Structure formats: C-alpha cells, structure tokens
Amino acid sequence: MENVYRIGIDIGGTKVNMGIIREDGTVLDCDGIASKGADDAGDLVNEICHRMEACLTRNHLTMEEIYHVGVGIPGTADYRNGIVRYSSNLFGTNVPLADYFQEHWQRRVTVVQDSWAAAWAEYLFGQKKKWPSMLCLTIGTGIGCGIILNGHVYGGAMNTAGEIGHTSIVPNGRLCSCGRRGCLETYASGTAILEQALERFPEKLKDLPQKGETVFELAYEGDQAVLGLIEESVDKLARGLAMMINIFSVNVITISGGMCIHEKLIINPLPEKIRGYGYPAWAEKNEPLVLQAKLGSYAPMVGAAFLDRDNII
Numbered sequence: 393m394e395n396v397y398r399i400g401i402d403i404g405g406t407k408v409n410m411g412i413i414r415e416d417g418t419v420l421d422c423d424g425i426a427s428k429g430a431d432d433a434g435d436l437v438n439e440i441c442h443r444m445e446a447c448l449t450r451n452h453l454t455m456e457e458i459y460h461v462g463v464g465i466p467g468t469a470d471y472r473n474g475i476v477r478y479s480s481n482l483f484g485t486n487v488p489l490a491d492y493f494q495e496h497w498q499r500r501v502t503v504v505q506d507s508w509a510a511a512w513a514e515y516l517f518g519q520k521k522k523w524p525s526m527l528c529l530t531i532g533t534g535i536g537c538g539i540i541l542n543g544h545v546y547g548g549a550m551n552t553a554g555e556i557g558h559t560s561i562v563p564n565g566r567l568c569s570c571g572r573r574g575c576l577e578t579y580a581s582g583t584a585i586l587e588q589a590l591e592r593f594p595e596k597l598k599d600l601p602q603k604g605e606t607v608f609e610l611a612y613e614g615d616q617a618v619l620g621l622i623e624e625s626v627d628k629l630a631r632g633l634a635m636m637i638n639i640f641s642v643n644v645i646t647i648s649g650g651m652c653i654h655e656k657l658i659i660n661p662l663p664e665k666i667r668g669y670g671y672p673a674w675a676e677k678n679e680p681l682v683l684q685a686k687l688g689s690y691a692p693m694v695g696a697a698f699l700d701r702d703n704i705i
Contacts, residue, residue: 400697511538
C-alpha cells in the first residue's frame with residue numbers, strides 16, 4: 393500500500409514517543425513528552441493527542457488519512473477491550489485507555505504491551521521475518537519481553553505472556569514496584585542498575601547526573617566496582633532468559649529499549665551466560681543468537697502502529 397500512514401504511540405515509564413509511521417516501517421515524523429509524574433491518564437492522553445495533531449498538521453495530514461492507531465504501554469493490556477489491566481510503573485489497574493483516545497479521535501485504538509509492540513516491529517522490519525520464532529527483550533525503566541511464535545505475537549490466555557521482568561530471580565530479594573520481591577527488573581533494568589549503584593558507591597555518582605547512563609560512563613572508564621555491578625545484572629538477566637528459552641524453545645533473542653546501545657557490556661556477554669544456565673539439549677549447540685534490535689528505542693512506537701488484534705495469539 394502506497395501513501396498509507398499509521399500512528400504509533402509508546403507510553404513508557406518516563407517518556408512518551410509518538411510518531412507517524414509509513415507502511416514500510418520508517419518514521420515520517422515523531423515527537424516526545426515526559427510521562428513520569430503524570431497522575432491522570434486522561435490528561436496524559438489529551439496532551440499526546442494534541443501533540444500528534446500538531447505532528448499531522450506539520451505533515452499536511454489528517455486523522456482520516458491514518459490507517460491504524462496503536463498504543464504500547466508498560467504493563468498488562470486487555471487488547472480486545474483497550475484496558476490497561478495492570479501497570480506498576482505508570483497507570484495502576486483497570487484504566488480504560490483506549491476509551492480516552494477514542495473519545496478524542498472518534499476511532500478505534502489498539503492498546504498493547506510495549507514489549508509486544510517492540511517485538512512485532514523487530515520481527516517485521518528489523519529482522520525482516522528472518523526468524524518466525526524469537527524473543528524480543530526490551531530493557532529500560534523496567535524489563536519486558538515480546539514473544540514471536542510462528543509469525544504471531546504470543547499473548548497467552550491471560551494477556552501476560554513475556555512478563556520476564558516480574559519473574560522472581562532472587563528469593564526475598566529487592567522490592568519491586570509490583571509489590572513482590574526479587575523480580576528480575578529490580579536487578580537488571582536501567583533503573584535497577586542506577587539504584588544499586590547509588591546504594592553501593594554513592595560517592596562515585598556524587599555531583600554527576602543521577603541517571604543510568606552515568607553508571608555506564610563510569611564502566612566505560614574502567615571502574616571495576618561499576619563493571620562488577622553490571623556483570624552481576626547481566627548474569628541475572630541471563631538466568632531469566634535461559635528459563636524463557638527452556639519454555640519456548642526459541643534460538644534468537646533481540647535486545648531493544650534504552651539499554652540496547654550497550655552492546656559491549658550487555659549484549660555480547662549474554663550468549664555464554666545464558667548457555668551456562670541452559671538445558672544441555674540446546675545449550676551445547678552454541679545457541680541462542682543474541683542480537684541488538686535494529687529499530688532501537690523506536691521499536692515499541694513502530695510496532696504499536698502495526699500490531700492489531702489479528703496478529704496476536
């Protein structure tokens with residue numbers, strides 16, 4: 393289809409990426425706003441809609457020319473009814489997010505997990521359907537995983553497939569935003585790495601920007617304590633991924649989200665570490681293949697523009 397446009401909206405735990413997407417997956421135009429501190433979902437949706445309308449105007453387009461609108465959220469979505477069932481990092485429970493958008497735009501809007509959207513984008517445009525089954529991990533404020541099985545996003549009976557971030561890795565471990573303890577994302581997300589660094593060696597971050605990238609800058613400078621922390625985080629990530637591979641038997645993993653840029657520290661060590669925790673039947677075959685997602689931080693936004701309920705099983 394020529395001259396077909398879609399809207400993709402990625403509502404993350406700290407920011408919103410939104411854009412007009414062409415049918416080949418490329419971004420025509422995009423914008424972003426902060427989501428952290430947004431107490432009211434309706435107010436946030438209104439701001440998103442106004443920004444998107446300004447984006448459309450810049451490109452001489454109207455909503456009538458948009459084929460599909462998709463929204464990715466950090467949590468569990470009932471994609472059939474457009475309801476955010478649970479989002480520990482942003483919305484809370486049972487938020488009728490699609491209704492807010494539909495009230496503004498008078499059209500159906502698909503709401504899905506951001507990790508599912510990222511997986512769909514990577515499958516369609518990053519890996520170009522090279523592997524019909526794979527895991528697509530998104531690491532940023534939290535950790536999510538989209539599962540591609542036989543060319544579809546696997547959602548599961550309870551719409552919670554891929555919640556690796558809330559898999560308990562350490563019994564009675566660190567407190568998670570979901571209320572449980574020891575969840576993977578409390579050890580291996582960008583937020584978790586920063587929090588642990590501030591706890592272990594606050595003097596190293598004194599007078600520096602309090603963000604995850606600061607920790608990685610210290611690691612690239614050769615700070616052994618920081619390198620040790622990141623290695624521990626990657627090791628726990630590998631343990632969680634080995635469990636996922638044991639269950640779904642996929643041999644390809646892509647890494648997207650804000651952390652995917654750290655190929656040397658995050659991506660390159662993962663295959664060997666995963667095999668160390670893996671079932672011998674696959675671990676001895678030098679699998680899985682771990683790749684940096686080609687769409688990077690735009691993957692959830694692009695995927696949301698294309699992921700409709702017909703693509704989910």
